[in-house]
Amino acid sequence: MDEDQALSEGINIKKWNDRKNSNFASFYANMPNENGAIEMSSTLQLSIPGRADSIRSFKANGGRIAGVLPIHYPRALFRAFNILPVEIWGPPGIDPVFGSAHLQAYICSIVRNALSFTQTKSFQSVDILVVPHACDSLQGLGSILLDFVSIDQPVIPLYLPRSGGMNQTAFLEKEFETVYQRLESWTGYSPSQDEMMQRILNEEEADQKLASLHKQRKNLSLSDIEFYRLVRAREFLTAEGFSEIAQKAHDQVQDQVLDGIPIILSGILPEPMALLEEISRMGGHIVADDLACSGRRLYPPGRSQESFLRMAESLLGAAPSWSWGSPIQDRLEHLLTMIQTSGARGVVFYNIKFCEPELFDLPNLRRGLQELAIPSTVVEMDINDPLSNQTLTRIEAFLEMIA
Amino acid sequence: MSAGDWLRYTWNVKYLGPAALRINRWLSEYRSRKDPRWNPEYLAPPLRTSFRNKELVGRHWLEGRYANLNQKVAWVTSGAPVEIFKALDYYVLYPENHAAICGTARVAVDLSSEAESAGYSRDICSYARTDFGTLFSGKTPVGNLPKPDILVACTNICQTVLFWYRVLAYHFDVPLILIDTPFVYYEEASPHALAYVKSQLEQAILVAERVAGKRLKEGRLREVARLSKMASELWLELMERNTHHPAPISAIDQFIQMAPIVEMRGDPVTVDFYAAMLEEVDRRIEQGIGAVRNERKRLLWDNLPVWYRLRYLAEFLGEHGIVLVASTYTNAWGELAPMIDPDGGLDAMARAYTYPILNRSTWYKLETMRQMIEKYDLDGVILHSDRSCKPYSIGQMDQRDRLLKEFDTPALLLEADHNDSRSYSEEQVANRLAAFVEMLGA
Numbered sequence: 001m002d003e004d005q006a007l008s009e010g011i012n013i014k015k016w017n018d019r020k021n022s023n024f025a026s027f028y029a030n031m032p033n034e035n036g037a038i039e040m041s042s043t044l045q046l047s048i049p050g051r052a053d054s055i056r057s058f059k060a061n062g063g064r065i066a067g068v069l070p071i072h073y074p075r076a077l078f079r080a081f082n083i084l085p086v087e088i089w090g091p092p093g094i095d096p097v098f099g100s101a102h103l104q105a106y107i108c109s110i111v112r113n114a115l116s117f118t119q120t121k122s123f124q125s126v127d128i129l130v131v132p133h134a135c136d137s138l139q140g141l142g143s144i145l146l147d148f149v150s151i152d153q154p155v156i157p158l159y160l161p162r163s164g165g166m167n168q169t170a171f172l173e174k175e176f177e178t179v180y181q182r183l184e185s186w187t188g189y190s191p192s193q194d195e196m197m198q199r200i201l202n203e204e205e206a207d208q209k210l211a212s213l214h215k216q217r218k219n220l221s222l223s224d225i226e227f228y229r230l231v232r233a234r235e236f237l238t239a240e241g242f243s244e245i246a247q248k249a250h251d252q253v254q255d256q257v258l259d260g261i262p263i264i265l266s267g268i269l270p271e272p273m274a275l276l277e278e279i280s281r282m283g284g285h286i287v288a289d290d291l292a293c294s295g296r297r298l299y300p301p302g303r304s305q306e307s308f309l310r311m312a313e314s315l316l317g318a319a320p321s322w323s324w325g326s327p328i329q330d331r332l333e334h335l336l337t338m339i340q341t342s343g344a345r346g347v348v349f350y351n352i353k354f355c356e357p358e359l360f361d362l363p364n365l366r367r368g369l370q371e372l373a374i375p376s377t378v379v380e381m382d383i384n385d386p387l388s389n390q391t392l393t394r395i396e397a398f399l400e401m402i403a
Numbered sequence: 404m405s406a407g408d409w410l411r412y413t414w415n416v417k418y419l420g421p422a423a424l425r426i427n428r429w430l431s432e433y434r435s436r437k438d439p440r441w442n443p444e445y446l447a448p449p450l451r452t453s454f455r456n457k458e459l460v461g462r463h464w465l466e467g468r469y470a471n472l473n474q475k476v477a478w479v480t481s482g483a484p485v486e487i488f489k490a491l492d493y494y495v496l497y498p499e500n501h502a503a504i505c506g507t508a509r510v511a512v513d514l515s516s517e518a519e520s521a522g523y524s525r526d527i528c529s530y531a532r533t534d535f536g537t538l539f540s541g542k543t544p545v546g547n548l549p550k551p552d553i554l555v556a557c558t559n560i561c562q563t564v565l566f567w568y569r570v571l572a573y574h575f576d577v578p579l580i581l582i583d584t585p586f587v588y589y590e591e592a593s594p595h596a597l598a599y600v601k602s603q604l605e606q607a608i609l610v611a612e613r614v615a616g617k618r619l620k621e622g623r624l625r626e627v628a629r630l631s632k633m634a635s636e637l638w639l640e641l642m643e644r645n646t647h648h649p650a651p652i653s654a655i656d657q658f659i660q661m662a663p664i665v666e667m668r669g670d671p672v673t674v675d676f677y678a679a680m681l682e683e684v685d686r687r688i689e690q691g692i693g694a695v696r697n698e699r700k701r702l703l704w705d706n707l708p709v710w711y712r713l714r715y716l717a718e719f720l721g722e723h724g725i726v727l728v729a730s731t732y733t734n735a736w737g738e739l740a741p742m743i744d745p746d747g748g749l750d751a752m753a754r755a756y757t758y759p760i761l762n763r764s765t766w767y768k769l770e771t772m773r774q775m776i777e778k779y780d781l782d783g784v785i786l787h788s789d790r791s792c793k794p795y796s797i798g799q800m801d802q803r804d805r806l807l808k809e810f811d812t813p814a815l816l817l818e819a820d821h822n823d824s825r826s827y828s829e830e831q832v833a834n835r836l837a838a839f840v841e842m843l844g845a
Contacts, residue, residue, distance in 0.1 A: 102800050104818075106526070106790050136562045139586050140765065140797025146588055147766035148801035159596070162558070162565060163583040167602040171585075174595035325565055325581060328573040354526050356793070360566035363522030364573050 046248055048229060051086065051236045055125050058084040058238065064187075067126035067153070069114055069141070070268070071134045071292050071323050072160055074176055074311040075239065076199040080191035081183045083128065087235035088114055089293055092271045092383035102144060108354040109383040110268070111137040115144070118151045128186065132158045134323050135357050156182055162325030172312035180308070196307035199239075204301040204314065206239035209246035211298040217287055217342070219253045224286045225276040231294055260285030261399050262343050266335070266365075267350035267358060269293040271383050275350075278392055284399045287342040290335060291350075296321045322357040331361060332368040339374060346375040346402040348395060353382045375402050408472045416473075420465040428458040441714055445721030447687070447694050450652065452680040453660060459676055460662045464504075470494035470549040475615050478551040478571065481665050482560040484582065484756050486631055487608055489669040490624040491615040494549065497666045498571075501537070501545065502530035506710030506822040508544040515823055517542070529791040529822035531567040538574060551575055553614045555607070557582040559762040561794045578614060580607045584756060587763045592754075601753040627669040628745035628752075637677035638664045639737030644684050645728045645779055649693025650701060651684045654727035655717045656694060658708040664736045699724030700845045703775055705731045705768075705802075706787035706795045707821040715829075719836060723845045729779045731771060735760045738771075765798030769805055776812055783813040783843055790820040815839040 049057070055065055066078050068085045078085045090113035098119045099112035117123055129151065131142035142157040159175055161168040184190050191199075213220065213231055220227065230249060234242050261284045269291060270276055279286065289295040300317040302310030320326030320334050335347065347369060351358050362378065369376050377398040379391050404412070432454045439448055470476050477493040479485055481500070488495050505511045506529075514536025515529060521539050523532055537543045554577060556568035565581065572579035582603050585596040608619055638661075644651055652660075660680065667673040687693075702720070704727045709716065720727065739758060744751035760768055772784060784806055786799045799816060806814040817835060820826035 104788055104790075104796055104800070107793065107797065133586060136794040137797065139562070140794060143586075143588060143765040144798055144801060147764055147769075148798070148805070157586075157588045159585040161583055161585070161599065163581050163599075163603050163606075165606070167599055167606070168583075170602075171595060171599040174593075174599075178593060178595070322566055322569070325569070325583070327579075328569050356527050356563060357566050359524040359527050360531070360563075360570055362524070364570065366522060 046230065046245060048233045048245055049237065049241065052125075054236050054238075054241070055084070055086060059125070064127040065125055066128045066130050067123065068130040069132060069134075069138060070110065071132060072297065072315050072318070073130055073132050073158055074179070074315065076196065076203040076307075076311060077176055077179060078130075078183070079199040079203070079239065080196045081187050081189055083183070083187075084236075084238060085130070086126070087293075088117060089235070089269050090114060090271070090383045091117060094120065094384075096384055102149060103141075106354055107137050107140075108352050110352060111141050113383060115141060115149065118145070118149070118153075123151075123153075126153055128183075129153045129155045130158060131155060133160050135355075137354075154182075154186060160323060162323075164325060169309070169312050169316055172316065173306075173308045176308040176311055193307055197305075197310075200302070200307055200310055200314075202239040202243075204299075206234065206243045206246070207299045207314070208301065209243050209250070210234055211300075213246055213249060214288065214295065214298060216250065216253050218258055219255065220249060221252065221254060221258075222249070223277075224280050225273055227286075228270055228273065228276055228294070235293070258285055261403050262287040262345055263399070263402070264288050264290060264335070264338055264342065264344045264347045265350055266290035266347055267292070268352050268355060269383075270350065271381070272387050274387050275391075278387065279395060279399075282392075282396045282399050283403065284395070287344050288338045290319070290331075290338065290347075292321065292323070295319060295338075296323070322361060328361055328364045332365055335365065335369070336372070336374075346377070346398065348398065349376060349378045351378060351380050353380050404472060412469045412472045416466055416469050421462060424458045424461040424465065427461070428454045431457065442718045442721065445696055445724075446717060447692055447696065450656065450660075450680065450683050450687075452676065452683050453656070455676060455679065456660055456663065459667070459672060463667055464545040466494060467496055467549050468546045470496075475552040476549045477553045477555055477611075478568075479555040480557050480560060480564045480568070482756065482759050482761070483555045483557040484604060484607070484752055486624060486627045486669050486752070487604070487611055487619065488553075488555065490627045491611055491617060491619055493553070493611070493615065495666070496549065496551070498534045498567075499530050500662060500666045501543065501548065502533040502822055503662075503710050504544055505533045505537070507713065509711055509824075510542070510544055511711065511822040512824055514540065514542060525823070525825075528561075528563050528567065529820055529826075531563065531570075533822055534567075535570070538571075551577055553577055553611065554579045555582070556580070557584060557756060559584040559756055559759045561761060561792070563793070578610055580610050582607060582756065584762055587757065587767075589764070590767075592757050597750075597753050597757060600757050601749050604749045604752055625745045628743060630671055630674055631669045632740060632743040632745060634664055634668055634670075634673045634677055635737055635740035635743060637674065637681055639740045641677060641681050641684060642729065642733060642737055643778075644681070644688060647688050648701075648780070649691070649695065649698035650726050650728045650779075651687040651692060651694060653694035653717065654704045654730035654733060655708070655713050657730060657733040658710075658713060661733050661736060693726065695721045695724060695726040697724045698726050700782045700843050701726055701728040701780060703727070703729050703731070703772060703779070703781050703784045704787065705772065705784060705799065706789045707732055707792055709787065709819045709827060710822055711824050712819075712827065712829075712832075719833070720840075723840045725840065725843070725845050727785070728781060729775050731760060731768065731775070734771070734775065761794055765802065768798065769802045772802065772806065773810055776806075776810065781812070783815070783839070785839070786814060786816050787821075788816050788818050790818070790826045791822060813839070813842055 064083045066083045066085045067088050090110050096112045096116050099115035145155045161171045265286050296319045299314045302313035304310040320330035366376050475493045477488045478496050511533045515532040517536035517540040518532040556564045663673045742755040788796050803814040806812045
């Protein structure tokens with residue numbers, strides 16, 4: 001695998017080389033094979049296509065690619081235009097120099113990397129860029145991309161409402177209509193209501209399978225890193241492709257197969273993914289998560305027969321989070337429910353440096369857990385940094401404490 | 404209200420407090436005439452109306468101390484549609500202004516430390532940390548803060564206020580009204596965005612009425628909106644007087660004088676105050692008095708001020724004959740004046756509150772700066788890269804480049820924080836300012 005290929009797989013070559021020389025031997029068990037696919041080392045016989053493969057094969061069939069920044073967006077809407085949404089969570093470990101020339105040092109690494117990523121060769125596979133409005137930093141990034149930083153791809157901003165109630169749903173429905181019109185004018189194609197609905201049903205099926213994987217976590221013979229490679233494949237696979245793989249995993253569900261000190265991971269994303277390997281090595285096991293890239297996006301199906309409204313209902317049905325303006329109390333109750341149902345003994349808040357929305361909620365969430373004698377710890381990271389000994393020591397000490 | 408409470412409120416708020424504030428104003432005026440605090444060698448003496456400002460703002464916070472005895476209290480963000488709450492007779496408190504007072508009083512770091520001890524990161528907005536510090540410690544330079552009956556957060560200035568007010572709602576367990584104003588990426592807000600804001604205003608009125616225990620009267624809302632518009636227009640006129648050479652009122656003066664337009668918008672006293680200030684500024688123009696005695700260069704300030712170093716900045720620049728003539732920040736409270744329409748109902752209100760500069764694109768801010776450079780005949784721009792205000796600061800690096808390359812206007816990016824002096828390096832700021840001053844040829 002050469003550097004370009006590794007980058008297009010979303011893998012940082014520098015870290016990859018670093019890791020080659022490290023003792024994370026088991027990490028390679030899950031690296032993409034020469035065809036770009038990820039073979040699971042567990043007893044489950046699963047093969048997940050790599051990101052680049054997924055993009056190539058979709059394009060080979062006449063489709064286009066939408067690069068999508070975090071967090072929420074209507075997948076079905078893009079698929080109705082034969083566009084595959086592929087999510088960009090940074091990506092981690094790329095050279096952030098370009099981003100640093102446009103953004104101050106106190107802007108988070110996801111946003112900085114995303115801006116840098118627009119200048120890479122890998123980004124050329126993206127045909128259109130979608131910037132959902134998750135926070136001030138992503139809002140600013142969207143604006144800079146529209147106003148100052150010239151990229152070849154059209155940029156579509158998407159505002160996510162936070163007011164709660166019916167007017168929130170009505171607004172989101174209209175916002176999706178606007179995106180539809182932009183895509184219509186860009187592609188020259190106008191998907192019918194039936195086509196839209198079919199795509200919605202496909203996505204809902206994939207979402208339900210994803211939710212079911214989370215629910216069956218204890219009964220899947222997958223290590224943490226394998227599990228997150230599987231569920232995060234939803235970030236770039238088609239709904240149909242993901243559903244097929246998820247079904248295979250479901251078909252092999254067993255009685256409880258995993259043990260380890262059960263914990264919940266809360267934050268934005270589990271990067272570097274080697275973290276998950278390390279948690280397993282220390283005897284920990286992630287039984288549930290409150291991650292923006294994962295557990296906060298388990299969307300229930302919509303109810304309406306009208307496509308835009310149905311997509312809005314689905315997205316707004318996700319777990320409470322600041323990205324929807326949910327009260328902190330709701331977030332706390334959600335965490336407590338997860339702890340109760342998963343049997344977790346503690347929570348690791350795994351935060352990205354400068355992520356203001358997470359940082360505002362943190363003290364009250366921790367206090368709420370503490371009042372119920374549920375231990376928690378906080379780790380801060382930058383997606384460009386390697387996994388530090390300090391981080392590992394803190395998590396190890398935490399696991400020892402709750403063991 | 405019990406008889407005892409009535410007596411306490413009336414005595415303190417109507418008689419004793421105002422008398423003390425009036426005496427304090429006279430003393431301040433007297434002391435200032437004898438020995439001005441800000442270097443008179445470079446800077447004009449303070450406006451006489453500025454002492455009245457201190458008294459006015461003092462009275463507002465004095466009322467706040469006892470507000471829980473007398474009326475419902477709303478804590479609101481600086482961009483919130485305050486007219487609704489004023490018309491329902493709420494006492495309206497602005498935590499951002501409180502934090503700024505703490506910043507100028509140099510107690511913000513101590514208060515932030517209290518918040519940090521409670522688990523809040525130094526990477527969150529220093530205004531929020533300052534106010535959390537007051538919540539946890541009870542310490543404040545304004546005596547004490549009344550407890551809110553309702554919280555109102557409008558996202559037209561940032562998303563941070565949403566996260567901040569969720570913490571307040573959790574702490575006080577009172578209703579949080581959120582007015583979510585979709586960010587305007589293009590020249591115009593979409594019709595569905597405006598409809599969304601309007602529907603939230605309708606909902607907000609219902610909640611505000613329920614908490615207040617009274618109905619909102621249309622005539623009263625119109626009257627408050629009219630006063631709001633008058634004050635905003637006067638504020639805009641005041642700033643526009645700086646098209647004169649020399650500029651009669653610096654942006655640093657404006658930072659100090661802007662408190663009433665932010666926290667007392669919709670009050671008749673605010674209109675009277677700015678009308679009086681405008682008269683005084685006009686007299687300055689007639690007499691040829693400039694804010695800086697020997698004005699040689701005129702600059703624009705972008706972003707919030709560095710509250711704890713206003714005097715340093717004024718004196719440093721004044722010494723070199725440089726005056727900060729305008730600021731995108733103070734301009735924000737004037738530029739919407741034409742959009743405030745007392746007879747336009749909630750449609751007009753939705754428009755006005757969707758369009759503040761902070762809710763608009765990075766291009767719009769650059770265009771505003773370009774227009775201000777032209778209008779005020781400016782020689783350069785200082786962009787305060789404010790660690791605590793991401794939405795205002797993102798885009799500044801590109802804006803600076805465009806100012807330099809496309810508008811041939813010197814521009815300096817200055818790293819600091821509006822309230823937390825720990826993120827401010829005097830040495831570094833002095834070096835950068837000195838180099839910039841040299842480049843300007845001042």
